[in-house]
Amino acid sequence: MKSDAHILIVDDDKGIRDLLQEFFQKRGLHTTVAADGIEMEAVLRRTPVDLIILDVMLPGKSGLELCREIRANYTTPIIMLTAVTETTDRVVGLEMGADDYVPKPFDPRELLARIRAVLRRNGSAEPRRPTARQIYRFAGWTMDCARRRLTAPDDVRVELTMAEFNLLQTFVKSAQRVLTREQLIELSGGDTGYSFDRSVDILVSRLRRKMEDDPKTPKLILTVRSGGYQFLPETTSE
Known part of the structure; x- marks a missing residue:
């Protein structure tokens, strides 16, 4: 994963936003936060991001609705946050194009590992040596x-x-x-x-x-x- 990857955190819980922003920045990631879909869309209009962390339960448009809208316009990887019991939300989110799910409550270290894995699979890691039959x-x-x-x-x-x-x-x-x-x-x-x-x-x-x-x-x-x-x-x- 490139050290300057830009992560957008979309969650209406200020405590979670602040926690993740501090945790990621200490580990060299550039982070931007948004409390809802309106703020998220403003960020996406003005700057490219490498990955979006998107909470399911948001004021206004839900995370599931926003996931569908993002996927219609961007290929940016999306990791969704949801309550551990919401299996239906997980299935619907995946059908709408989410790349991974992390249940709440979560350990920031696990979320960071998921981010690294998603960016690695998405080609945002260090360049790979070309191989035959590509x-x-x-x-x-x-x-x-x-x-x-x-x-x-x-x-x-x-x-x-x-x-x-x-x-x-x-x-x-x-x-x-x-x-x-x-x-x-x-x-x-x-x-x-x-x-x-x-x-x-x-x-x-x-x-x-x-x-x-x-x-x-x-x-x-x-x-x-x-x-x-x-x-x-x-x-x-x-």
């Missing part, structure tokens, strides 16, 4: 793993969250194999970002919405009954 082609699509770019057959770039990209990369590298959910998480190196049961299903649903002509009748990522998923297209690599 570009994959399938069904007219081009996937550049080194640059973390996905280009559609009509030459339009499709924006993916880091978790979506990591899972798609796993599918592409294991094309035409049937993979269980557990295998997908393992082959992704845990980099789907999530650990509870529906995480892979949610990511597959999001990929289908972005890549399939008709997500209800997918031709790229197929569901295999009692098996998991299969990435169907033949894939070539460079």
Whole structure:
């Protein structure tokens, strides 16, 4: 993770904002705070940020609504904060594009570790040495793993969250194999970002919405009954 990463903390609890801002700044991170969606939007308009910490329970627009709006306009990673019992919020947030969840109450050290992991998966870590076979082609699509770019057959770039990209990369590298959910998480190196049961299903649903002509009748990522998923297209690599 780069030492000057800019973290935006969005939480209506001033105690949490102050605690996290002091904790992160002592560890070399640049931080900005916002108490609600209005302040958050003002920050995003004036300066780029590397990651957003977003509380679910906010005055005005909820964190879930803001997550959806952010994802419609930015690819900035989002870590959401929520009460440990709010499983529904976790699922909805992931479906809207959150990259990770941290339950309240939390240890700032754990949150910092999650931030580092998210930024590392998102490519905000130190540059990596290029490796062979970084570009994959399938069904007219081009996937550049080194640059973390996905280009559609009509030459339009499709924006993916880091978790979506990591899972798609796993599918592409294991094309035409049937993979269980557990295998997908393992082959992704845990980099789907999530650990509870529906995480892979949610990511597959999001990929289908972005890549399939008709997500209800997918031709790229197929569901295999009692098996998991299969990435169907033949894939070539460079």
